[in-house]
Amino acid sequence: METKYGFTKMSLFEFEKWIGQVRVGRTVLKIQQHHTFIPSYIHFNGSNHFERQLAMKNHHINQNGWQDIGQHFTIFPDGIIVTGRSLENSPACILNQNANAICIENFGNFDSGGDVMTIEQQSCIIAVTASICKRFNLMPDSNNIVYHHWFRLDNGHRNNGSGSNKSCPGSNFFGGNKVVNFNLNFLPLVEAKINSGQIKLDTTAVLKYVSVATDELNIRVLPTSSSAKATDRSSVKRGAVLRVYQEQNNWFKISNSLSHWVSGRYTSEVKRATVTATSLNVRTGPGKNYPKTASVSKGEEVFVYDEQKDWSKIGSEDKWVSKQFLKYD
Known part of the structure; x- marks a missing residue:
């Protein structure tokens, strides 16, 4: 190198x-x-x-x-x-x-x-x-x-x-x-x-997913604000979706093998889901009266940031889909 x-x-x-x-x-x-x-x-x-x-x-x-x-x-x-x-x-x-x-x-x-x-x-x-x-x-x-x-x-x-x-x-x-x-x-x-067309993420170890809600979130070696920052990886940026493997006093362990923790105070929980409709309309708000702006395809994976009645928000911006066509992990 x-x-x-x-x-x-x-x-x-x-x-x-x-x-x-x-x-x-x-x-x-x-x-x-x-x-x-x-x-x-x-x-x-x-x-x-x-x-x-x-x-x-x-x-x-x-x-x-x-x-x-x-x-x-x-x-x-x-x-x-x-x-x-x-x-x-x-x-x-x-x-x-x-x-x-x-x-x-x-x-x-x-x-x-x-x-x-x-x-x-x-x-x-x-x-x-x-x-x-x-x-x-x-x-x-x-x-x-x-x-x-x-x-x-x-x-x-x-x-x-x-x-x-x-x-x-x-x-x-x-x-x-x-x-x-x-x-x-x-x-x-x-x-x-x-060497195989059938690999898929094993999510059994993942407790939940969270989105980073601050410009830059430090990763620490222990679940306390006074512990040292991890030296073998960068901080994570706003909007990044993290895998959480363990939770302790509102601190989240984001590595399954290493002691890497972030403060849950600066995150919001999201859900991982798969689209089941052949083509699912994306609208600017939670209802059919909102304009259609795009579509997502069957099998595509998305993260859900919010839910209102029968609608799910699939981005940090205004992107809403009918939640009956989402299969949650």
């Missing part, structure tokens, strides 16, 4: 070891796949990984007005992975779809007529996606692994690429950017790398 400009460069072997050990407080439900488009292969000389990553960060901050680089990882044509923003922070990659996600930017232009993806990059994209699925216990499917193309550019609503969408991660990304291309060409490779 090598670190420069605040980024870490890793081989696939190093990444697979690192991702298995890194501590992440927030709950991850999705992996986003993107391509950089510009920069493309012509901008990569085989050794300028850090410089290209820094240029993307500067663009995201200075041109887009974001606080950091948008993605968590960039995968380069030679199969090298470079880290981006902290895994404790949501990405800035798909409008209204970044909560509980990890973003992968694949370096290059993979539209038809663009760059021809190298074997090294292909293999790395598959292996990194599989490693993240295993690390965060994600079922490899089109709800948990998503392409940017499936979401409208102007509002982030999922329409599977039927209009007002970017081509990202490229119209020729592993044979195409549609859901059918994903299912035929990309998903089987990820499943084969995982």
